[in-house]
Amino acid sequence: MSGMSDQPVLVVDFGTSSSAATVVVGEASYPVPDPVTGSGTWPSAVHWDGQSMIVGALAERRKRSEPTAYAAEFKRGMAADVPVALGDRRFRPIEQVAAVLTALRAEAERRYGTPIGRTVVTIPASYGPQDPRRAQMIAAAEAAGLGPVELLPEPVAAAFAPVTGPAPAPGELVLVYDLGGGTFDTALVRIDERWHEVLGHAAIDDCGGRDIDSLLASRIHADGQDWLSPLLITAANSQSEPASLRLGMAVTDFAKRIKHQLSDMPTVEDFLLPDTPAYRMTRADLAQLVAPLLDRTLDCCRRLLADLRVPAANLGSVLLVGGGARMPAVAEAVQHAFNRPLRQVEEPELATVQGAARWLPRSGPRTIRASAETNQMVPLSFTIPGGSARLLRWLIVPGQPYPAGTPLARVRLTGGALWDLVAATAGTLDRLLVAPSTDIASHQWLALSQS
Incomplete structure (x- = not known):
């Protein structure tokens, strides 16, 4: 587009569990961190306080005070488009998406002091041309005041991410393995200098980091029955839905903390509460727990390659992206399944937004x-x-x-x-x-x- 290199463009990767954004001006890009935590990712979460919608880390921090007014993972509900109750009101998933996008736009304009002229939103490759979620994502962005909205398939964006080691060569076939917070996506991409070609894609909508958290939370419930039971009984006797929700949130957050620690160390001991016993888990324990889930992702990849009639031996590499790619068990499982070189990025949860920001100035005037x-x-x-x-x-x-x-x-x-x-x-x-x-x-x- 004419003058594209001079316009600030907001690039957004809207994920099921977390989102990221960056402002691109010419060849330069400027991340938009969550104003509460300074993190490069924002929780894809909202909290209705009775008058306005609070998003991101601030919504996460308020979820225990009013758990019935909190929502996350609403991206999963876009296809059904069923309103959900938040406090005293009901909101469609598209309205919750628009609230997060509005906050991203406002923070980008506040930090960089200029209105956003254009927007690029990455979407799963499974959102085909006739998929209503494409139109919903565009409508949500427009409702958030973001104007002209361009869509970019996530595997195309991820293939431009800054990888450790040599970049993929033109003509190379790359299998993108994207284990995000809420979904698993895979795509076979042929690398080109300007525009990578998605040869095929597949996805699992109920297979992501949050599902790993749920598995681990269930394991903690089973292993800690003796000391969790009194807490569960107390919550049940309170006859308070918020009390039960708070306890569930606490155990899930504890499971997430255990998972993240095991990405950096082989063994973890941690405490749910100061007066509860230490919970111990090893990296091998976690790998065994999540093996059935990872098997589903690998089978999804194999079916994609079989449908495209591409032997695994023809792959130049496998690109691991998404927050789930931080788990050592993921790299080990993918390497064992395909025996191909693995490409990784330093911050896998930011691979899509960073790749989209690198793709934009290379995409030409179009x-x-x-x-x-x-x-x-x-x-x-x-x-x-x-x-x-x-x-x-x-x-x-x-x-x-x-x-x-x-x-x-x-x-x-x-x-x-x-x-x-x-x-x-x-x-x-x-x-x-x-x-x-x-x-x-x-x-x-x-x-x-x-x-």
Whole structure:
């Protein structure tokens, strides 16, 4: 797009359990940390305080005071689009997504002192062209005041992430293994210098870091029956739903803390409460516990490769991304399953947003010149990458003269990218043949122009 390199662009990776954002200006990128913790990731969580929606780490901190007004993992509910009760009101998942995006935009503009002109939102590769969640994500971003919204498949973004060691070479086949907080996604990507091609993808919607936390919380409940039972009885006798919710949250948070510690040390001893016995777990114990879940992810990868008829031996590498990739058990399982070189990033939970920020200045102007124009009344047609797109809006009106290189219309490709259709030579627009919000194809007549 014209002037794209001069515009600040907000790049957002909206995840099931956590989200991340960065502002891109030209080749430079500036992370947008959570204002409460300073972390590069924001919890994808909301808390309704009766008057406004609180998001991120602040919502996490308030969840125990009013657990019935707290929600997380609402991205999983976007397909069903069923409102949920938060305190005294009900909110659709899209409204909760919009609340988080609004906070990301406001913090980005506060930190960098300038309005955001454009937005890139990464989405799972499983959100196909007809998937309603694509439109919901765009609508949520627009409701948050983010304007023109471009979609980028997460595996494409992740493949641009800064990896340790040599970068993938053009033409290399990379299997992206993305174990996020709420879902598992895998994709086979062919590396190119400007635009990586997703050859195929697969996903498991109920397999992520939060599911590992639930497994570990159940294990803690089973192992700690003697000292947890009195707490459970106390919560039940209080006849208070918030009390039971608070205890459940405390055990889940404790499980998460154990999991994170085992990424850095082979054995952990920790305390749920100061007066409860020490809970001990080894890295081997955790690997055994999560083995069935990891087996599901590996089977998903194998089915994808089988469907694409690509032997594992043809893979150049496997890229491990997502917060779950920090677990040593993940790297060990993937290496054993495929016996291919592993590529990793220093901060796997930020791989998608960092990759999208690196992709943006490399993606080019994304303009399409008219196929032919002569000194007469001629139809305007264009060669569209991928063969088809959705015409979003016309940028000029009939009767308006334009010089060569003028953007005439804006389209969204099937992959989610925004491109501008530009005039090859000067002319005057005579009439429009295709209305906005219409699907178009390469070489289709879109308008008539007098050259």
